[in-house]
Amino acid sequence: MKISRLSVLSLALALLGFAAAPGLSRADFVVVKANVPQVDENVLLTSGEVGNTITGVTNQTNTGVFITSAAQVLESPSSGQARVEAETGDLLGLDSINLAGGATFTSLIFNLFSGSGSVVFTINGFDAFNNPEQYTSSAFALGNGQNFFTITAINGERISSVGFSSPGGIDDVRQLRIGGIAPAVPEPASVAMFGLGAGALGLVGAVRRRRATTA
Numbered sequence: 001m002k003i004s005r006l007s008v009l010s011l012a013l014a015l016l017g018f019a020a021a022p023g024l025s026r027a028d029f030v031v032v033k034a035n036v037p038q039v040d041e042n043v044l045l046t047s048g049e050v051g052n053t054i055t056g057v058t059n060q061t062n063t064g065v066f067i068t069s070a071a072q073v074l075e076s077p078s079s080g081q082a083r084v085e086a087e088t089g090d091l092l093g094l095d096s097i098n099l100a101g102g103a104t105f106t107s108l109i110f111n112l113f114s115g116s117g118s119v120v121f122t123i124n125g126f127d128a129f130n131n132p133e134q135y136t137s138s139a140f141a142l143g144n145g146q147n148f149f150t151i152t153a154i155n156g157e158r159i160s161s162v163g164f165s166s167p168g169g170i171d172d173v174r175q176l177r178i179g180g181i182a183p184a185v186p187e188p189a190s191v192a193m194f195g196l197g198a199g200a201l202g203l204v205g206a207v208r209r210r211r212a213t214t215a
Contacts, residue, residue: 027135028155029123035148038107040177048078050087056176063181064100067173069093083113083174090169093119096161099181104158106180108151110173115142117168121151126185128156142166148175158185 041058043065049055054076056065067074073087085091099105104125112119118139127133140149147170153159158180 027123027133028127028153028157029125029135029159030152030154031121031123031137031140032150032152033140033147034150035109035111036150036152038109038150038152038177038179040107040109040179041181043082043176043178045076045082045084045176047076047082050075054084056082058178058181061181063103063178065097065176065178066100067097068095070095081174083172085172091172092167092169093165094163094173096163097176098161099178102160102184104160104182104185105178106153106158106182107178108159108162109175109177109179110149111175112142112147112149112164112166113171113174114144115147115166115168115170117166118142119147119149119164119166119170121149122163122165123151123159124161125153125157125159130185132160133157142168142170153180158182160185 041060041063043056044059045054045056045065045067050073052069052073054067054074056067056076057063058065067084069086069091072089072092074084074091075087076082076084084094097108097110118141120139121137123135123137125133125135151159151162
């Protein structure tokens, strides 16, 4: 049976379209109000930094850490315990805690010190098949003094960033620890499209060789 070049190209385009379709996923991110030690690295913050982004590094793998807020100017005081706070007033939240180069992680521990009201976390990451997903937690009550939280990815999932919102405000974020650091996760659609594209080209080549043989 002869296969036309048009049929081969149509098949390749159909496969690429399937690969680009979004996949179904479910979140496996666990948030607990407690200090639950993992295999963690301490985050060493850049002392005396002021701006919408505070930087730091992990103490073992020297992975860059970025802590950002678009709504408030942040600072990491040059004296006392390493912490991130708002330059003025209470800290009302963070847009993101993430790693350099799109690296991912499996656990994050921090202390939202002396808060009032409640806090809600937004976690971005990837499932076991590298599909991106987002999870928003329920609200957790905050109180004076220590408010430790541990966020963990399970069932093969990975975390790319964590943010939080606390309308009542907190004094600062301190005692940050990050565990399970790994390189950036490739986009599943890109990987699938590359593989299917290569397969389609191979199919075209096979048809050409068959034609050359039977000519």
